[in-house]
Amino acid sequence: MRVVNVKGDAMTMVKVVFACSSLGEWGVTDVVVSYIEENNVEIDVYLGNTLIDMYGQRGSVHLAQGVFDRMQQRNLVSWNAMIMGYGKIGNLVAAEELFNAMPQRDVISWTSMITGYSQAGQFNDAVRLFEGMMKAKVKPDEITVASVLFACAHIGSLDAGEAVHDYVQKYDVKADVYVGNALIDMYWKCGVVEKALDVFKKMRKKDSVSWTSIIAGLEVNGFANSALYFFSRMLREGVRPSHGAFVGILLACAHAGLVNKGLEYFESMERVYGLKPEMKHYGCIVDLLSHSGNLQRAYEFIKEMPVAPDVVVWRILLCASQVHGNISLAEIATKKLLELDPSNSGNYVLSSNTYASSNRWEDVVKMRGLMEKSNVQKPSGSSSIEINGSSSSSGFLLY
Structure with missing residues (x-):
């Protein structure tokens, strides 16, 4: 031209x-x-x-x-x-x-804002805007619904999540796999496993995310055996497991005390499914072995890892060492943690608690002195919980 x-x-x-x-x-x-x-x-x-x-x-x-x-x-x-x-x-x-x-404004305008807030972690703003969308009588699409459900899940707002679900059913919003997965995720993160299962069972089409979410939800909420059942069922139906599904099933094996089964699943990741284990999977195996009291075996596994273990892996070993009173392994894990993450107060506290549980008070004092010398402050945690539909914050961690 x-x-x-x-x-x-x-x-x-x-x-x-x-x-x-x-x-x-x-x-x-x-x-x-x-x-x-x-x-x-x-x-x-x-x-x-x-x-x-x-x-x-x-x-x-x-x-x-x-x-x-x-x-x-x-x-x-x-x-x-x-x-x-x-x-x-x-x-x-x-x-x-x-x-x-x-x-x-149209549905794209509202959805763009709601999705933006959800992706940025500003979940309350996402829910606020969705409420404004309802007042403006703009019908949401499946992307809007999935985005606001994602927000509800992360702030633990069951009331808001159920209201969105009711709207989907009442006004016949297209409930595809995307929406179904978001509903499953919201319900299990709010602790309502029964409704998560109900949504899962009613979904005409399921993908790998659907299976991964229900397996993770069951495991997190204490239904390890059910998670194992759904993982087996997923394999029978020919669905290829994802990295996330393996995290869920390895944790389920740890909590159910199925050490050999968990090791079999881990070994099958790369051999059968061509999935290279990630750091989180190695952490799951350390948890699996530690959970059952096989601390030395867990330590040997860490030393044989093809990748350098991160702070999470060492922290799992430290926590287990505290529970089982294994001071020598606790000291090894503490040394590694202080090398990798010297400013994290939790590492000092865990180590100090391990010494305290064994009445090694001089070591407790030394650890606290090291913490002060390193100018590490112990922050107060905070958590947000929903009580009768309203959010409440507390100045301490809820476990």
Whole structure:
């Protein structure tokens, strides 16, 4: 086009920018943008939206904002693209400012904000916005529902989660695998395993995430044998287990005291399913062996790991050493923990408690002195629990 000196119009530029964006050819898109500016190509709503979307994909929201500000006309797509762009980089303050300034909003507008807050860990804001969406009488889609359920799960808000579930059933929101998985996740994280199982059983289609979630939920809530049953059933139905499913089943074996079974599952990961064990799986085996009192075997396993054990692995061994009164292994684990994570007060406290349980008070004093010398402070924890539907915070950890 440049060679034959033909000036491209806005529609031509839309097609070129879209094609380059689809291929990830950002260098070419920069050349196209320069061409648009040099030739004063009119940035109408379609070209503007395409440029905003392109910059949003690249994370260059400041450039998208420049296009947005210069546009003479904007539509819902323009506003939504900007909100999604800010959400992608985690600037939810700017996203909500745009959201509040919108002349009108659709389901994409609301969903973009709710999803953004959920992904950023601002779960209460996600639930707040969903409540606003309901008041505005905008019908959510499956992505909205899954995002707000994700938020409900993380703040332990069973009342809000059940209200969303009721809405899905009452207004016939498309309840696909995505929504079903979100419901399972929400219910088991709120401790209502019966409802998680009910959702699972009613799902017409299940994927690996569905199975992984129900197995994890059963294990976390103390139903290790049920988790083992569902894992076996998953294999019988030909569903390939995920890394997450193996974490759930290895923990279930630990809590059910099935050491050999757990070791068999661990060994099958790579041999049968081609899944390379991750650090969390090695941690599960250390927990499995330690839980059953096989501390020396757990230590030997750690030494033979093909990867360097992290703080979690050593902390599992330290906790087990405290429970079983194995001071020598506790000291080994403590030494490793202080090398890897010297500023974590929990490591000093665990070691101190181990000495205290064996009446080694001089060592308790030494450990506390080392903690003070290292200028490590013991922080007060906090947790949020829901009591009768309202959130309550406490200044200590609940176990």
